[in-house]
Amino acid sequence: MHDLTPTPALGYEAQTIGTVTITENSGVALASVAARTGHSDTCTAELTSLLGAAPRVGRAVLHDPEAGFWMGPDQWMIGAPMATHEDLADQLKARFGTAASITEQSGAWVVFDVTGDAMPDMCELLCNVAIRRMTAGDVQRTVIHQLGCFVIRRASDDHIRILGPRASAGTLHHALITAAKSIA
Numbered sequence: 001m002h003d004l005t006p007t008p009a010l011g012y013e014a015q016t017i018g019t020v021t022i023t024e025n026s027g028v029a030l031a032s033v034a035a036r037t038g039h040s041d042t043c044t045a046e047l048t049s050l051l052g053a054a055p056r057v058g059r060a061v062l063h064d065p066e067a068g069f070w071m072g073p074d075q076w077m078i079g080a081p082m083a084t085h086e087d088l089a090d091q092l093k094a095r096f097g098t099a100a101s102i103t104e105q106s107g108a109w110v111v112f113d114v115t116g117d118a119m120p121d122m123c124e125l126l127c128n129v130a131i132r133r134m135t136a137g138d139v140q141r142t143v144i145h146q147l148g149c150f151v152i153r154r155a156s157d158d159h160i161r162i163l164g165p166r167a168s169a170g171t172l173h174h175a176l177i178t179a180a181k182s183i184a
Contacts, residue, residue, distance in 0.1 A: 009110040009169035015177065018184030020116035022176050024169075025161070029082045030105035031089040035074035039099035046096050047076060060137045060152050069139045069152060077105065077150075077163075110169040112162045112176060118183050119158050125179040127151065131160070145175035 008026035015022050035043040047054035051061040051068050055076055060069035065085065068078040080088050089104040096102060114122065123131040127142040127149070134140070134153040141150055149164040149172070164172040 009166045010173055012173065015180075016116075017177065017180035018116070019118045020114060020122050020180045020184070022173070022180060023113045023115075024173070025111040025113050027082045028079045028106075028111045029085040029088040030077060030079050030109055030111075030163075031092050032071065032103045032105050033068075033076045033078060033092060033096065034101045034103075036098065036100060040074050042099040043074065043096065046099065050078075050095065055139075058139055060139045062137055062155055069150070071141075071150075082106070108166055109163045110166045110172065112164070112172070113154075113159065114162060114176065115156070115159045117158055118180075119160060121183045122176075122179045123151070123160060125182060126175060145171055147172055147175075 008024055010024050012024055033043065033047070044054040047068065050066055051063040053061050055061050055068050055070040057070050061067060066078055066080045068076050071077050078088065078092060085091065088106070089102050092102045120131045123129065127144045129140040129142050129151050136153055136155045138153045139150060141148065143149070144162070144164065147164050147168050149162055152161040154161055162172070
């Protein structure tokens, strides 16, 4: 067995521009859960057991250590700290059994945390989410710089988490930096 070390998509240090800080967060393990035909209730019960509630349409459950958000009908994304959940997909497979299809997603997405007082101004330049009306746990699928992304409003009013395609991490990062500079 090879001893492989996961690497961040970009490996950039956090950048503060004006009052906005953009940080690549490579410490998040991700796995998708898709209920198999006829097992929606079982998946909802397992998600409730894991997170305290099953994420509803447009919502995330910001639970610790695992959190999750709704991606589509009977589909959810689960995230947890990489340090303790590197094998998150395997943990979920054991938990859900044959009720769900579980897919490792950690290597497919790049995660950026954007914080700061001017975050809403920056977000308005980036995408068409109503950031000023979003509350903690709201999730919106949107397009940022022609890339399909998820924007999650975190618990703090000045914090969003953006998940975008890892293969386009550089492009997404460039869009975030450009927007931050334009409002600084």
